[in-house]
Amino acid sequence: MESVKRLLPESFRSRYRTQWSLINLPIRTAYGKLKRHFVRPPFPKLEGGETYLHLGCGMVNHEKFINVDGLPAPHIHYIRGIDNLSPFGSNSIDLIYASHCLEHFSHLKVSDVLAEWFRVLKDDGILRLSVPDFDLLLQIYKENNNEIEYILDVLMGGQDYKYNFHLTMFNKLSLERLLKQVGFKETREWLPGSCELTTFEDFSTYKVQVGQKLIPISLNIEAVK
Secondary structure, eight states, rough: OHHHHHHOHHHHHHHHHHHHHHHHHHHHHHHHHHHHHHHHOOOOTTTOOOHHHEEEEEEOOTTSSSSESSSOOOOOEEEETOOOTTTTTTTTTEEEESOOOOOOOOOOHHHHHHHHHHEEEEEEEEEEEEEBHHHHHHHHHHTTOOOGGGGGGHOOOSSTTTOOOOOBBBBBBHHHHHHHTOOOSSEOOOOOSSSSGGOOOSGOOEEETTTTEEEEOOOEEEEEE
């Protein structure tokens, strides 16, 4: 097989790798969903009986969270879209964490997604969000002589598979307004790494080098139901 691969031009192999990945992902996802009907990863058992959801977890696996993501992976408890949390009852979740997920929904649908997340949270439950901060991206753009490639991936998404496209953008003012409109009673900034439940290896802490300084790209906001 390796000898055949060596005979094929790289452009040919690259083209068909892309096509295979487009076919392979739906097959793996369908198989993963079927498998979850019979076996799931162990659910976290917290001393206080709390339930925490990690939406759009990707490859991140925090031991205290139930993982929900559209991609199939061994640690993901529910392989599904994160805009429909029907496996969870209303007022049943203590904390939702979602890092760089909300921007993947159309700006026409964001309020509906937030309303669904609001539904499953208990009273005084917390929605902890990290999203690309448009104001910070503008700063990075301006400090790099208006070179758009410095912010293009963060602004538009990596676009390397079907879930990785950005369809809206936020700053502090717009996101807090949306959260209040959905019904959250309080919003505040949160600091990654400040405690166990804010420590993830994800984009919430990502920074871009601009000259001699590092500029973060994320707006980290949490809301209380």
